[in-house]
Amino acid sequence: MRVEDMPAGSALDRIASLRAHLPDSQVLDRNALATRDPGWDASNLDAFALVRPDSVAEVARLVAWCQAHRCAFVPQGGRTGLVGGSVTTPEQLICDLGALDRIEEIDPDSGIAVVQAGVTLGALQEAAAAVGLHPGLDLAARGSATIGGLIATNAGGITAFRTGVMRHRVLGLEAVLPDGRLLDDMTRVLKTSAGYDVKQLLIGAEGTLGIVTRAVIRLDPLPNGRATALLGTTGAARALDIVRHLQGGSAPLLAAEIMWSGFAAVTCAALGLDSAQLPLRSPCLLLVELGGASFEAARTALEDALAALVETEPDLDGIVCASIAQSAQLWRLREDTDALYRLHPQAPSYDISLPAREFDGYVARLRPALKAIDQAIEPYLFGHLADGNLHIVLNQPGPLQPDARTAIETVIYDELRGLGGSFSAEHGIGSKRIAALKRNADPVKLALMAELKRLFDPDNLCNPGKIVA
Ligand code: FAD
Ligand code: MLT
Ligand code: ZN
Numbered sequence: 001m002r003v004e005d006m007p008a009g010s011a012l013d014r015i016a017s018l019r020a021h022l023p024d025s026q027v028l029d030r031n032a033l034a035t036r037d038p039g040w041d042a043s044n045l046d047a048f049a050l051v052r053p054d055s056v057a058e059v060a061r062l063v064a065w066c067q068a069h070r071c072a073f074v075p076q077g078g079r080t081g082l083v084g085g086s087v088t089t090p091e092q093l094i095c096d097l098g099a100l101d102r103i104e105e106i107d108p109d110s111g112i113a114v115v116q117a118g119v120t121l122g123a124l125q126e127a128a129a130a131v132g133l134h135p136g137l138d139l140a141a142r143g144s145a146t147i148g149g150l151i152a153t154n155a156g157g158i159t160a161f162r163t164g165v166m167r168h169r170v171l172g173l174e175a176v177l178p179d180g181r182l183l184d185d186m187t188r189v190l191k192t193s194a195g196y197d198v199k200q201l202l203i204g205a206e207g208t209l210g211i212v213t214r215a216v217i218r219l220d221p222l223p224n225g226r227a228t229a230l231l232g233t234t235g236a237a238r239a240l241d242i243v244r245h246l247q248g249g250s251a252p253l254l255a256a257e258i259m260w261s262g263f264a265a266v267t268c269a270a271l272g273l274d275s276a277q278l279p280l281r282s283p284c285l286l287l288v289e290l291g292g293a294s295f296e297a298a299r300t301a302l303e304d305a306l307a308a309l310v311e312t313e314p315d316l317d318g319i320v321c322a323s324i325a326q327s328a329q330l331w332r333l334r335e336d337t338d339a340l341y342r343l344h345p346q347a348p349s350y351d352i353s354l355p356a357r358e359f360d361g362y363v364a365r366l367r368p369a370l371k372a373i374d375q376a377i378e379p380y381l382f383g384h385l386a387d388g389n390l391h392i393v394l395n396q397p398g399p400l401q402p403d404a405r406t407a408i409e410t411v412i413y414d415e416l417r418g419l420g421g422s423f424s425a426e427h428g429i430g431s432k433r434i435a436a437l438k439r440n441a442d443p444v445k446l447a448l449m450a451e452l453k454r455l456f457d458p459d460n461l462c463n464p465g466k467i468v469a
Contacts, residue, residue: 011048014069018051018093021065026052026099030090039079039144043087047074050094056174056182056213062095063211064180072461075207077118077149080141082349083430085153085206085466095211097148103127104214111219112171112188117148117212124217133219136163140335148212154204156426158255161386163220165426166203172216173199178209178457188216201452206428207463209456223291226254227298228327229306231318232282236359236385239286243386245309246288251301255289257334258385260363262378263393270339271332278333279317286385287334295324337393340380346398348405349391350412354421356388362415369411370394373404389425413440429467437467 011030018027028036028050038044053059066073072092079086088094100116103124107113108131115124122142124135137150139157149155151173156165163169172186185199202209233239236258243256259267264285268275279285290305292298302320310316321327341347354362363381370377376395383390392412400408413423413436423440424433438446453460453468 014071015049017069018049018065022051022053022058022061024054025058025062026054028052039086040082041079041084041087043084043089044076044079045088045094046090047088047092047094048090050076050096052096052099054099056100056176059095059097059100059176059211059213060180060182062093063176063178066093066461067178067180067459070459070461072464074463075148075152075211077146077152078120078141078144080145081149081153081206081430082351082427083424084432085428085430085463086149087431089465097146097211097213100148100213106131106133106219107188108133108219110188113217113219114172114186114188114214115147115217116214117146117151119147121145121147121150128219129222132222132224134222135217136169136220137166140337147215147217151203151212151215152205152207153428154426156384156387156389158257158384160384160389160426161256162252162254167200169218170199170203170215171218173202173212174214175199175202175210175212178459178462182213183210186214186216190218201456204428206430206466208453208467210462223252223254223293223298225292225294225296225298226289226327227292227295227302227321228255228287228289228330229302229318229320230278230330230333231286231288231306231316232279233284233286234282235284236356236363239284239385240356240359242286242309243288246290246305249290249301249305251290251292251298251305253288253386254291255287256384256386257287258359258381258383259285259287259334260381261285263340263380263382264333266343266380267333267336267339270336270342271329273329273333277319279319282317287330289327334382337382337391340393344393344395344397347393348396348398348400348408349393350409350423351389351391351425351427352412352416352421352423353387353389353425354416354419356385358419358421359385359388359390362390362419365415366392366411370408373407373411377408384426388421409436409439416440431466431469434467434469 033045075095076086097118100118102116105114154166175183246253290302378395380393
């Protein structure tokens with residue numbers, strides 16, 4: 001039953017029942033939600049209520065209440081997900097994990113952190129940095145994205161080529177399953193071959209198989225200093241050659257982000273940066289970062305490595321940051337993706353992966369194929385070069401008409417499987433990529449996914465309408 005169809009007072013009754021059942025949790029009704037920021041998707045807070053449990057026990061009690069009342073619930077963290085995984089409908093209940101925000105332990109000796117699901121990535125990075133460590137994950141939404149959300153989407157980001165994606169960072173996990181049971185697998189060590197690794201099913205499940213409440217995250221040493229360069233290149237292949245050259249040096253390569261000039265021109269203008277100082281005339285830009293014992297040491301290593309490159313390529317264009325502040329400015333050029341959406345609100349965006357050596361050929365085929373659908377379509381291109389993750393945002397006011405959407409998805413997705421890539425690299429499936437999943441995934445995998453969903457959540461109450469629908 002939709003909330004609008006409920007008898008008068010029914011939603012109020014439910015709120016009263018929730019408040020009585022969960023005395024220690026904050027319960028917000030629909031009116032209170034209307035005044036809140038929904039985050040990345042306008043439909044994120046379109047629910048009859050939001051509950052903010054303050055303990056794992058309260059999460060379990062919330063799920064029990066939902067089972068008793070046959071009420072669908074949607075887990076939410078920072079609401080930064082990009083594929084509609086946390087969108088709601090008015091008869092659903094939000095389980096907001098934001099109050100589970102305790103970093104319970106950082107153990108430098110074992111190189112682990114024990115955290116609650118609502119801890120933001122930025123908070124964990126800061127706490128780990130205080131003892132010279134890093135969670136091995138970084139992305140622009142670090143200030144809001146939570147560990148629970150990052151686990152649920154199997155997030156990737158900037159460091160994935162070196163430290164893996166979220167499923168490689170999670171050693172242990174605790175979750176409340178849709179039937180109310182607590183899955184307690186808070187393993188603190190790397191090695192365990194003790195049967196089926198059930199926690200891996202919840203990683204990347206986008207809250208459809210349970211609510212992540214706590215996790216053990218692996219930490220890596222953090223270089224004391226880092227220095228950034230922005231280089232102009234002829235294309236992705238040349239950029240990849242530079243990446244391989246830098247990886248051959250003794251200083252660790254910490255980042256290798258690629259931007260085609262159309263993307264960089266938009267973010268440069270949005271940030272009011274002086275374009276004359278940047279290698280914007282090149283077709284492609286490569287943002288690289290090396291680590292070192294200090295900023296100066298990292299910068300020297302970067303200059304030396306680039307000097308060796310200039311010997312074989314005297315025209316190599318670019319800048320090495322002169323200060324930490326300038327480095328931050330170069331990063332903003334890459335990370336201010338919101339500038340695209342301010343220019344083209346709700347622009348369709350795609351998040352694919354393929355071997356990075358294939359980028360140039362793929363992009364060369366992509367542009368004319370999109371133009372064949374509509375002459376006006378231009379793609380903005382950027383991504384995480386070193387792991388083959390390419391982001392494509394179109395200059396179209398979204399959402400697209402169904403025919404155009406199918407034609408565009410055919411162009412963007414169809415060759416990826418043959419290349420060994422993926423139509424969804426790091427953002428997930430959520431509610432927006434379900435049709436693409438059905439078209440692009442192996443039928444046996446799809447059937448097993450549906451069976452797993454039924455096994456975990458036979459009544460389809462746990463984030464229904466996401467991934468498996
Ligand atoms: P939400 O958006 O609240 O939820 C996302 C999904 O996880 C939903 O399906 C929700 O139901 C589920 N969920 C949330 N918390 C839990 C929980 N505790 N238990 C179970 N399910 C849960 N992603 C990348 O991978 N790489 C990037 O480089 C990257 N860059 C980004 C840059 C920007 C500017 C933005 C806005 C987003 C970016 N993202 C990126 C996407 C986003 O940050 C990730 O998807 C993030 O992991 C979502 O975390 P969240 O806490 O905001 O989750
Ligand atoms: C990024 O790498 O900036 C994000 O994953 C992509 C996006 O915001 O569209
Ligand atoms: Zn990304």
